[in-house]
Amino acid sequence: MIPFELRSFINVMSLIIFGGVAVSCVFAVFAYFLSINRRKRQKKVEETPAS
């Protein structure tokens, strides 16, 4: 068995996790702009005359 330093383990884990969090935060911003604002949409639908 190869002994390993706990410090390197924590370093690697932190790097991966902070990376994951950063990516999901970027996704969250995208998601906010892609999502539908139901109230605004309802208003728009009501304002559109029946064709």
Add this chain to the structure above:
Amino acid sequence: MKKTGGRLIRILLLVVILLLIAVAGLAVWLLVERTDHVVSNWLATAAFCFVIGFVSILILRVIFFAFFAMIHLLFYRRKLAVDDASNRWAGRNKPMVSIIVPAFNEEKVIAEAIRSHLLMDYPSFEIVVVDDGSTDSTTEVAKEVAAEDKANRVQVHKIPNGGKGNALNYGIGVAKSDFLLCVDADSRLDPDSLNYAIRHMKDPKVAAVAGNVKVLNRQKILTNLQALEYIIGQNLMRRIQGLFRCVGIVPGPFGLFRRQAIEEVGLYTDDTYAEDCDLSLRLLAAGWDIVDEINSVVRTEAPEKLRPFIKQRYRWTRGVLQSLRKHSNGFFGRSGFKVWFVLMNMFFDGVIWPVANLLAHACVFYLILEFGLVTYLVFWWIHFTMLDMGLALVCIASERETARLVIHILIYRLFFLVIMDVCKLLSSLEEVFQVQMGWGKLERTGSGGSVKKATAS
């Protein structure tokens, strides 16, 4: 004024999140500086390897789900734009829908539920309330609300107690229309929910539309945690299933069905505790599509105390496992790709993942004891909390939900998920050993407040 307040809360929340990230970074740096342990024990190495593997899968899961949620949102926007251009949204071609409300001892909540249905912004519907042999005044309360509606859209029936599936089947038999909206007795529909759902029925392959269930009573920490869990659950796996048109569970509080499809597969059955899951799997096996509609919002009461909450989760997990057992042929691909995909999802979420989560926690506690690393516990908690926060942010943003729910992430994994996973594990064991279990009806509190009185259209 309200708008400024909302903006202020958002800015504050953003500051809190940034602070949390900064504190997390600092804590990790301090931990790294003070750690000089060398691991050479095989059990500790195995535990570390398991933890690394678990965290890596967790991160991949987060990124994978978030990515598919984006794809789903893109497709959804596009389809909605096409629908907007059609006459349907101008108030035409909206078919008649029958809303089936099965009820058993629901006197505290049934009135407000029916009122919310009557307030819906949909031109033609009827409400069929089926009292499944209640011993309280459910029928009388329902009849009182029915009398309030001058358009006579509500009918109330009382039948001998025979289970939820039986009550739903009775309601389907009595209902007149080709589209059936099955809801729970405490479900409160948003006014535009049916408008969003009915669009999907233009496609003759669609058998059912699954709505978006939200927690109504958000006054307590436990109910807020459940609200967060519902949002996360419905924006991750559900979106992927929706993308492939194979939603595994059409939820009891909002399920819009095509009569032809539901009759073809033999209506609801009472041989599992999750009649909704069983019906969805039968529909998928028969080749029908099941889609989800994130904007068909329905609000229900969640358990406010720990005991009823555990009971509810026990029943749900047991029901899903019973459905898995019933449809076990599907694991080998005999019922098609969609059923296989859904069954694998359910097995992973219901059995594999809870076991892995508990095992990972156990590994961490073992490592803490082995190396005397109490600070490592902080490190573990910070990591998971941050990952869960990232995931929760994606889900909350994609629904434009209340941002303050994110704060509950601080106790989400250490407290809430552990309880849920223990529940799942125990009910899986009970299912394996076939331990008898009752329905465990949730005691309603009626704490969701009232809706405005319905006015007849």
